[in-house]
Amino acid sequence: MKTGFYPGCSMKGSAREYSESLLAVAAALGRDLPEVPDWNCCGATAAHNLDPDLALALPARILAAAEKEGMDEVLVPCAACYSRLSVTRHELLADEALRRRISGLVEADFRGSARVLNIIEWLAAIPGLEGMVKAPFARRVACYYGCLLVRPAGVVNFDRPEEPQSMDLLMKKIGAEPLDWAFKTECCGAGFSVSRTDLVAKLSGLILEDAVARGAEAVIVACPMCHLNLDMRRPNIERRAGKKYHIPVIYITQALGLAMGLPAKKLGLQRHKVAVKFPAANSAAKDI
Amino acid sequence: MARIGVFICHCGENISATVDVGKVAEAAARIPGVAHSVDYKYMCSDPGQQMVQNAIREKNLTGVVVAACSPRMHEPTFRRACAAAGLNPFLCEMANIREHCSWVHEKGDATTEKAIDIVRTLVAKVKKNKALQPIKVPVTKVAMVIGGGIAGIQASLDIANAGHRVILVEREPSIGGHMSQLSETFPTLDCSQCILTPRMVEVAQHANITLHTYSELESLEGFIGNFKARIRKKARSLDEKLCTGCGLCAQKCPTRRIASEFDAGLGLRPAIYVPFPQAVPNKPVIDREHCTYYLKGKCRLCEKVCPTQAIRFDQEDEIVEVDVGAVVLATGFDIKHSDFFPEYGYGKHKDVIDGLQFERLASASGPTLGEMRRPSDGKVPETVVFVACAGSRDPAKGIEYCSKICCMYTAKHAMLYKHKVHHGKPYVFYMDIRAGGKMYEEFVRRAMEEDGVQYVRGRVSRIFERNGKLVVKGADTLLGARPMEIEADMVVLATAGVAQAGAEELAQKLHVSYDAHKFYAEAHPKLRPVETNTAGIFLAGACQAPKDIPESVAQASGAAAKVAALFSQAELVREPLIAVVDRQAPPLYSSCVGCFLCQSACPYQAIEKEEIRGRDGQLLKTVAKVNPGLCQGCGTCVAFCRTKSIDIQGFSHEQVHAEVLALLNRGDRDA
Numbered sequence: 001m002k003t004g005f006y007p008g009c010s011m012k013g014s015a016r017e018y019s020e021s022l023l024a025v026a027a028a029l030g031r032d033l034p035e036v037p038d039w040n041c042c043g044a045t046a047a048h049n050l051d052p053d054l055a056l057a058l059p060a061r062i063l064a065a066a067e068k069e070g071m072d073e074v075l076v077p078c079a080a081c082y083s084r085l086s087v088t089r090h091e092l093l094a095d096e097a098l099r100r101r102i103s104g105l106v107e108a109d110f111r112g113s114a115r116v117l118n119i120i121e122w123l124a125a126i127p128g129l130e131g132m133v134k135a136p137f138a139r140r141v142a143c144y145y146g147c148l149l150v151r152p153a154g155v156v157n158f159d160r161p162e163e164p165q166s167m168d169l170l171m172k173k174i175g176a177e178p179l180d181w182a183f184k185t186e187c188c189g190a191g192f193s194v195s196r197t198d199l200v201a202k203l204s205g206l207i208l209e210d211a212v213a214r215g216a217e218a219v220i221v222a223c224p225m226c227h228l229n230l231d232m233r234r235p236n237i238e239r240r241a242g243k244k245y246h247i248p249v250i251y252i253t254q255a256l257g258l259a260m261g262l263p264a265k266k267l268g269l270q271r272h273k274v275a276v277k278f279p280a281a282n283s284a285a286k287d288i
Numbered sequence: 289m290a291r292i293g294v295f296i297c298h299c300g301e302n303i304s305a306t307v308d309v310g311k312v313a314e315a316a317a318r319i320p321g322v323a324h325s326v327d328y329k330y331m332c333s334d335p336g337q338q339m340v341q342n343a344i345r346e347k348n349l350t351g352v353v354v355a356a357c358s359p360r361m362h363e364p365t366f367r368r369a370c371a372a373a374g375l376n377p378f379l380c381e382m383a384n385i386r387e388h389c390s391w392v393h394e395k396g397d398a399t400t401e402k403a404i405d406i407v408r409t410l411v412a413k414v415k416k417n418k419a420l421q422p423i424k425v426p427v428t429k430v431a432m433v434i435g436g437g438i439a440g441i442q443a444s445l446d447i448a449n450a451g452h453r454v455i456l457v458e459r460e461p462s463i464g465g466h467m468s469q470l471s472e473t474f475p476t477l478d479c480s481q482c483i484l485t486p487r488m489v490e491v492a493q494h495a496n497i498t499l500h501t502y503s504e505l506e507s508l509e510g511f512i513g514n515f516k517a518r519i520r521k522k523a524r525s526l527d528e529k530l531c532t533g534c535g536l537c538a539q540k541c542p543t544r545r546i547a548s549e550f551d552a553g554l555g556l557r558p559a560i561y562v563p564f565p566q567a568v569p570n571k572p573v574i575d576r577e578h579c580t581y582y583l584k585g586k587c588r589l590c591e592k593v594c595p596t597q598a599i600r601f602d603q604e605d606e607i608v609e610v611d612v613g614a615v616v617l618a619t620g621f622d623i624k625h626s627d628f629f630p631e632y633g634y635g636k637h638k639d640v641i642d643g644l645q646f647e648r649l650a651s652a653s654g655p656t657l658g659e660m661r662r663p664s665d666g667k668v669p670e671t672v673v674f675v676a677c678a679g680s681r682d683p684a685k686g687i688e689y690c691s692k693i694c695c696m697y698t699a700k701h702a703m704l705y706k707h708k709v710h711h712g713k714p715y716v717f718y719m720d721i722r723a724g725g726k727m728y729e730e731f732v733r734r735a736m737e738e739d740g741v742q743y744v745r746g747r748v749s750r751i752f753e754r755n756g757k758l759v760v761k762g763a764d765t766l767l768g769a770r771p772m773e774i775e776a777d778m779v780v781l782a783t784a785g786v787a788q789a790g791a792e793e794l795a796q797k798l799h800v801s802y803d804a805h806k807f808y809a810e811a812h813p814k815l816r817p818v819e820t821n822t823a824g825i826f827l828a829g830a831c832q833a834p835k836d837i838p839e840s841v842a843q844a845s846g847a848a849a850k851v852a853a854l855f856s857q858a859e860l861v862r863e864p865l866i867a868v869v870d871r872q873a874p875p876l877y878s879s880c881v882g883c884f885l886c887q888s889a890c891p892y893q894a895i896e897k898e899e900i901r902g903r904d905g906q907l908l909k910t911v912a913k914v915n916p917g918l919c920q921g922c923g924t925c926v927a928f929c930r931t932k933s934i935d936i937q938g939f940s941h942e943q944v945h946a947e948v949l950a951l952l953n954r955g956d957r958d959a
Contacts, residue, residue, distance in 0.1 A: 153684055
């Protein structure tokens with residue numbers, strides 16, 4: 001079983017720490033994650049708004065390259081990239097004529113032999129993760145799945161679309177206490193981060209408010225876009241809400257790395273806008 | 289010399305749109321032995337049947353092939369027509385060029401060629417057909433009704449009133465079914481118990497009805513008119529003859545905190561209990577899973593207080609064997625309790641309940657005695673949200689079909705709530721309102737207009753708790769898909785209606801077919817809605833599909849009429865398409881060597897041993913013999929017979945061989 005790694009653009013830029021923590025965890029687990037050779041942009045939100053063919057062609061080229069390299073599965077940590085690659089694979093496998101046409105467009109033969117994995121699927125399949133825990137991540141956490149990780153249900157076939165549990169189970173494995181909360185799969189505002197920051201401030205603010213109200217000490221994410229909105233847009237959120245939120249937003253791989261005893265710096269925790277600090281276990285989530 | 293008539297049907301355009309029927313008729317006319325070949329628009333119509341009969345008489349036909357639809361559809365029609373014209377009905381065969389050809393292929397030469405091939409095989413077969421005589425079997429004029437809800441009650445009463453004996457089998461300790469749990473019924477709002485309980489009593493008192501409650505069907509064997517049923521009467525732990533139904537045992541039972549099935553989990557009952565005060569029979573059962581005596585070997589308090597010494601702790605299940613001629617399946621439905629929608633918090637939040645639980649809250653006999661109080665803290669809910677289609681019409685997460693009753697009962701629920709809590713605010717989230725039925729639309733209108741129920745067209749995305757309220761997040765799609773949040777005190781989910789637990793297992797015991805959702809399949813969706821594909825087994829009520837009370841009652845009466853019609857005959861006529869074992873003159877007597885592999889293969893226990901004896905009584909040979917009453921003509925024995933001594937009448941080796949040869953010799957076609 002050969003597992004490839006598709007970083008996508010954000011893992012090389014705004015979400016460097018996601019990539020750093022993933023690779024650090026993978027190394028500690030003894031897993032090799034070679035990048036898909038000569039990968040390109042997945043098309044993100046732009047492609048499928050502009051040109052349906054382009055929206056399929058870009059991910060098809062990535063998957064074809066992975067297949068050519070003999071990869072049986074491709075780990076796609078970014079939820080948006082994961083969505084684009086999953087949708088493309090789904091649509092091309094359902095329509096032989098389309099598959100041939102798109103393969104022709106990118107001058108590479110996409111066959112569908114490489115499975116697309118999100119970060120949770122990849123981690124959940126690793127046996128004995130509990131045994132690797134050196135310093136249990138004993139925090140009350142709000143697992144935030146966002147919109148793209150579990151949807152559309154018929155395409156990704158992963159977890160329950162409205163009340164997912166897989167991240168919660170992973171968090172339990174590393175000693176955390178996942179909370180039952182109401183905003184697991186609500187929208188953070190996503191790409192409106194740039195054009196309608198006010199909207200993002202509202203939507204992401206509601207997410208943080210519910211997490212904090214239920215006593216969460218950290219929000220766990222698996223998507224660079226969600227992280228950006230909940231973390232980098234924190235000043236906008238706070239201005240709109242008229243109050244301060246101190247709750248840190250951590251990538252799932254960072255939480256895992258901490259539990260495995262990896263140094264904070266190797267996990268890129270210093271790169272967050274909102275400092276990763278936890279209140280004492282029993283005190284309320286007020287100022288620190 | 290064979291003189292075969294071939295009649296090709298257009299079936300309107302069902303066949304003629306893809307098959308060149310004229311060409312089929314021409315080709316058929318060229319098949320050796322065919323004396324007559326025509327095509328006609330509707331062969332099954334009266335003029336069409338007349339054509340067949342005239343041809344039989346005028347051309348002195350020795351066999352008929354009707355190339356039309358499946359034999360399931362019209363074989364009886366044409367066989368009757370042939371018989372009326374003096375031709376033995378078993379000399380008539382159907383060539384299925386509709387289901388097997390025109391419906392499944394595109395228009396074209398190949399499709400027409402296939403139709404010709406099908407006709408060719410049946411002509412070859414019918415040449416080898418023999419005149420057969422139907423088999424006559426007696427009818428046991430006793431009906432067994434399975435399920436004692438409103439459908440089973442109605443069917444039992446109708447059959448019993450027609451003068452026939454009925455055995456009614458009910459799984460629960462009392463008859464009554466779901467209807468006994470309901471508060472009031474749409475569209476008239478009359479009390480469910482008030483209209484049901486007199487019927488229940490009538491069942492118990494009817495001289496023609498034998499009631500087996502707390503009983504389940506163990507097995508059913510035999511065939512129409514002649515079934516043998518084994519019924520398991522589960523141990524009530526009680527001598528029913530001694531018990532007077534005084535209720536002292538239930539009053540004194542110390543184990544009292546068991547969730548009541550009748551109250552849909554909202555109320556509590558003791559370990560020895562009658563499900564509800566109006567139960568029929570009014571005799572308790574001991575729930576052995578919860579009774580302290582069965583768990584720990586101590587207590588026996590009920591035994592001590594029983595004034596008639598009716599408690600029997602050592603009672604065992606009893607198997608009752610009965611002969612019945614017909615079966616009515618009326619096992620009803622259930623509602624989905626599970627987490628179709630985990631985001632709705634059913635099972636997580638106490639005040640998110642299902643429709644059946646709301647019925648109990650609204651019922652005068654319910655856990656709150658009809659007062660509208662929510663389960664968590666007993667407070668009167670000021671705002672209640674009703675969610676229609678919670679699972680129905682949702683192929684992604686729920687079931688694809690419409691549960692049919694929810695639009696109406698949700699309107700009723702909202703109305704009942706408003707009648708009990710005048711200042712309350714009821715909201716209904718819906719997809720569409722499906723109120724097809726007499727006075728149904730008017731009823732929903734009344735909920736909206738007179739009782740001020742707020743109908744919001746849109747789906748609910750999530751229900752969660754915030755500051756002691758249930759926040760219902762949804763969208764109003766008629767107001768620009770505006771997201772909306774309602775802070776509710778209680779939420780009622782109209783969860784999908786699904787097949788009863790154990791429906792599949794029961795269907796397999798009875799050999800009746802069922803659909804992908806485990807609802808029992810009717811023989812024809814339009815024309816035979818109360819019959820199953822198994823002769824002598826009929827359907828009534830929601831075991832076939834979700835239905836409301838009027839529909840269930842109507843279907844139950846329909847099933848009862850079918851049973852009464854069956855019982856009106858002195859004996860039944862069965863098709864002679866059964867296995868026969870070779871018999872011939874001495875010295876062989878039969879080619880059967882008596883290995884009896886057929887006997888072990890027969891799924892119907894239809895093969896017996898026959899001793900062939902000489903004049904002086906000495907045993908010459910022991911050979912197999914088929915009981916024509918039991919044989920279903922499945923042909924398994926034929927496949928097992930090593931000496932080819934068993935054949936199926938109407939599907940003999942010779943006939944099937946002729947069909948295969950006709951296909952192989954396609955080269956003759958243009959000769």
